[in-house]
Amino acid sequence: MRARDGLQRAPAAARMATMATLTVCEIFLSIQGEGRSAGLPCSFVRLAGCNLRCSWCDTAYAWSGGEPMSIPQVLSRLEQLRCRRVEVTGGEPLVQPETLELLKRLCDRGWTVLLETNGSLDIAPVDRRVVRIVDFKCPSSNQEPKNLWTNVASLTDKDEVKFVLADRADYDYARQKLAAHQLCRRCTVTFSPVFGRLDPAEVARWILADGLDVRLGLQLHKILWPQQTRGV
């Protein structure tokens, strides 16, 4: 398209997509700590900002701040990390509308793309090629009323649901939601004890005693690098 000033211009939609800016907390390469890809190398894009305030949040540093980056800048940084598996996380990634475009552009590259989202925002607009990891909140987080249970209808067998458990009451809540929404029939489900607060062996015993078909999440990155609080 040639504008009145004679310069060659990209179509408006393409220009908008190129100019879209995200507020990024950090981009790093690590080992995926949980879920179906646990143990595999993975690049992470941690976006800044979150609409929740979980009592045990371990990434509160992502609630604010961050650096503005265009989508091409994010893609270029990821290219440097040389990993074709990438997780977009937060904070809460879906509070930034541009995240949807980033996810699409990552999928277009043929990469394995994961999105970790806190379960309070609609996942339906997310590109269907993305593995959506929905982190529904248990009572100890103090954010449980924010769960958007209509998200369950969007889940497919390549998606994942995670419950972070701080105590037995959280476990009982997760078990009840598992049954009420038939979650194990829809996707992979992980029960992840809060690191240093609830003994994983205790959760393992509960799972086995109740015959639940869920995965125990151990947050491998925290076992590998217990002192590191960012970039893992």
Ligand code: SF4
């Ligand atoms: S949703 Fe995630 S980033 Fe936001 S407060 Fe909860 S744990 Fe922290």
